[in-house]
Amino acid sequence: MDFFHYKNDKLYAEDCAITSLAEEFGTPLYVYSKATLERHWHAFDNAFGDYPHLICFAVKSNSNIAVLQTMARLGSGFDIVSQGELERVLTAGGEPGKVVFSGVAKTVDEIARALEVGIRCFNVESIAELHRINEVAGKLGKIAPISLRVNPDVDAHTHPYISTGLKENKFGVSVDQAREVYRLAVKLPHIAITGMDCHIGSQLTELQPFLDTADRLLVLIEQLKQDGISLKHLDLGGGLGVTYSDETAPHPTDYAKALLEKLQAYNFEIILEPGRAISANSGVLVTKVEYIKTNEARNFAIVDAGMNDMIRPALYQAYMNIIEVDRTLPREKAVYDVVGPICETSDFLGKKRELAIAAGDYLVQRSAGAYGASMSSNYNSRPRTAEVMVDGDKAFLIRRRESYENLWQLENLLP
Numbered sequence: 347m348d349f350f351h352y353k354n355d356k357l358y359a360e361d362c363a364i365t366s367l368a369e370e371f372g373t374p375l376y377v378y379s380k381a382t383l384e385r386h387w388h389a390f391d392n393a394f395g396d397y398p399h400l401i402c403f404a405v406k407s408n409s410n411i412a413v414l415q416t417m418a419r420l421g422s423g424f425d426i427v428s429q430g431e432l433e434r435v436l437t438a439g440g441e442p443g444k445v446v447f448s449g450v451a452k453t454v455d456e457i458a459r460a461l462e463v464g465i466r467c468f469n470v471e472s473i474a475e476l477h478r479i480n481e482v483a484g485k486l487g488k489i490a491p492i493s494l495r496v497n498p499d500v501d502a503h504t505h506p507y508i509s510t511g512l513k514e515n516k517f518g519v520s521v522d523q524a525r526e527v528y529r530l531a532v533k534l535p536h537i538a539i540t541g542m543d544c545h546i547g548s549q550l551t552e553l554q555p556f557l558d559t560a561d562r563l564l565v566l567i568e569q570l571k572q573d574g575i576s577l578k579h580l581d582l583g584g585g586l587g588v589t590y591s592d593e594t595a596p597h598p599t600d601y602a603k604a605l606l607e608k609l610q611a612y613n614f615e616i617i618l619e620p621g622r623a624i625s626a627n628s629g630v631l632v633t634k635v636e637y638i639k640t641n642e643a644r645n646f647a648i649v650d651a652g653m654n655d656m657i658r659p660a661l662y663q664a665y666m667n668i669i670e671v672d673r674t675l676p677r678e679k680a681v682y683d684v685v686g687p688i689c690e691t692s693d694f695l696g697k698k699r700e701l702a703i704a705a706g707d708y709l710v711q712r713s714a715g716a717y718g719a720s721m722s723s724n725y726n727s728r729p730r731t732a733e734v735m736v737d738g739d740k741a742f743l744i745r746r747r748e749s750y751e752n753l754w755q756l757e758n759l760l761p
């Protein structure tokens with residue numbers, strides 16, 4: 347069941363008509379469905395049944411505090427990559443004891459804050475970081491729980507910009523060095539080894555790379571046993587893909603089943619860090635057609651949302667569906683490039699889309715709940731969009747539209 351659906355040819359988010367939301371809150375507008383967020387989180391959580399596990403929502407995919415609050419109320423953990431994300435989780439009511447901290451450049455201040463609030467563990471990405479965490483923990487009189495992010499050198503078969511598990515990527519410690527690093531970690535006085543993690547990439551549409559990764563990590567885990575190092579958890583990161591057009595991504599149940607077949611014999615808690623699979627299809631970007639422009643080569647639908655609001659097509663040539671909001675309007679179909687207001691040729695939401703539209707109509711870009719608002723910017727001095735969370739027939743403004751004053755509120759004129 348899709349909570350974004352047509353009723354009498356008019357698009358709804360749950361029981362709220364998108365046209366009404368656009369008129370009430372203006373466009374561009376991010377609209378999230380609370381029921382979809384919850385259903386997707388439960389799909390992961392239920393997939394593991396009674397097997398010990400923790401689903402840590404990847405905050406980077408959608409960091410609005412109401413989205414995080416929705417996750418926290420379900421009992422979710424969180425995967426963070428900065429102190430900013432940590433503070434958001436805490437503000438949203440998330441439990442610090444369910445936070446895992448990834449990221450290659452953790453600063454001294456970030457480490458100290460994470461130790462102060464008592465996060466679940468640091469996903470350590472280098473030897474230098476391990477030493478830094480040990481030092482900071484020592485100064486604070488704490489023991490830092492750590493997991494080593496192992497880079498398994500597995501090809502995730504995804505876009506090169508969102509592939510993270512190859513040796514040439516900056517992430518983690520290579521699988522060949524990891525044993526040495528664990529042997530070092532075990533000797534450090536302010537470090538407690540709790541687990542192992544990895545994250546090989548995003549928008550994976552096959553299970554095999556995850557399973558190959560698990561195999562490589564299990565070999566390493568056996569070697570660590572010989573060294574007397576035992577782990578409490580195994581964190582396989584995020585990365586499960588979603589359907590943007592016609593790709594089929596594995597269901598969390600199939601993923602969990604395949605993992606459990608491998609891991610049943612071990613006594614680990616399993617941690618996953620899904621972002622996109624929970625948030626992408628829980629949200630849409632609503633935009634208004636400002637102008638239709640036609641030349642010999644193209645029809646352009648010029649809309650009020652740009653690459654500053656949704657950068658995925660510009661950055662990864664990502665395909666995202668674009669659909670009409672009101673199909674009862676009498677319109678001729680034509681093929682359009684749907685482009686934004688930004689002064690960049692890469693500013694498009696979609697190319698060669700068949701749409702029945704006229705100026706003034708609303709369009710929706712689907713699957714925009716992940717890496718949409720969280721990657722938005724003020725480029726071209728465009729105030730960031732509002733965000734709305736729909737719950738049944740109620741709509742809550744969870745981020746107000748920025749004002750023009752907001753654009754320069756942190757800037758100063760010279761004396």
Ligand SMILES: Cc1ncc(COP(=O)(O)O)c(C=O)c1O
Pocket residue numbers: 404407425448449545547548549583584585586619620621622623
């Ligand atoms: C360490 C880590 N965990 C989790 C995620 C979430 O990934 P996804 O949104 O593909 O599930 C990412 C982003 O790719 C990441 O870098």
Ligand SMILES: N[C@@H](CCCC[NH3+])C(=O)O
Pocket residue numbers: 406508548549658662716717
């Ligand atoms: N931002 C990317 C995903 C990268 C995730 C970060 N490791 C996307 O929109 O597809």
